[in-house]
Amino acid sequence: MKVIVVKSDVEGGKEGYNVFAEEKKNGAKTFGLATGSTPVTTYKEIVASDLDFTDSVSVNLDEYVGMSADNEQSYNYFMKSHLFDYKPFKTSYLPNGLAEDSDAEVKRYDKVIDDNPIDLQILGIGRNGHIGFNEPGTPRDITTHKVPLTQSTIDANARFFEHEEDVPKFAYSMGLASIMKSKHILLEAFGEDKADAVKGMIEGPDTVDLPASILQNHPNVTVIIDEAAASKLEGKY
């Protein structure tokens, strides 16, 4: 893993942008994208740049089940408001939260990933080391799957919804095997509450209990972390 330690998430966004720009220059056509607060500074730098994605394809990591693309809490909406409205792609794929047949939706998304091999996949990381919605214990050979959200995720999301019953209980997520197929993986983490997960991912045992530790087995991973997220690392980076 190539580890880049930066002072802040803003500086991290500039480094993240550089990775996108370099990949684009080298001919990357398909970009795996993520939601959450972490990639926002990278998306801001991309929006402010002259990079053009109208010849590129994007494939997102995950989406809540039961949520329409125009719901402000959906990952579809997040991607539009943070990136796609400013930097449209030729085609953007996300799981369809409103799909009637979830087995068919999972299969459809697996085919999307197979048909559009990802050149660069950006990832955040959960405090427990999850990537996408692949929580601790998720089998490593899993591709796209429908995931029951953990109670802590449901509780954390409750503030965004008027009625508790509207809070999503499931998500569609790319699986660990799908993520590992990406040619280059860029994982970003900012803030002290990510320090344990970052330590486990980089220096800890390679274990299903910390899903991101699977990245130790990938040949081309770039990690961008701020000093707070790097604070528990023992090695020098």
Ligand SMILES: N[C@@H]1[C@@H](O)[C@H](O)[C@@H](COP(=O)(O)O)O[C@@H]1O
């Ligand atoms: N499914 C998303 C992940 O893709 C994301 O990496 C993680 C961390 O979110 P944040 O970047 O807001 O810290 O949260 C969610 O669970």
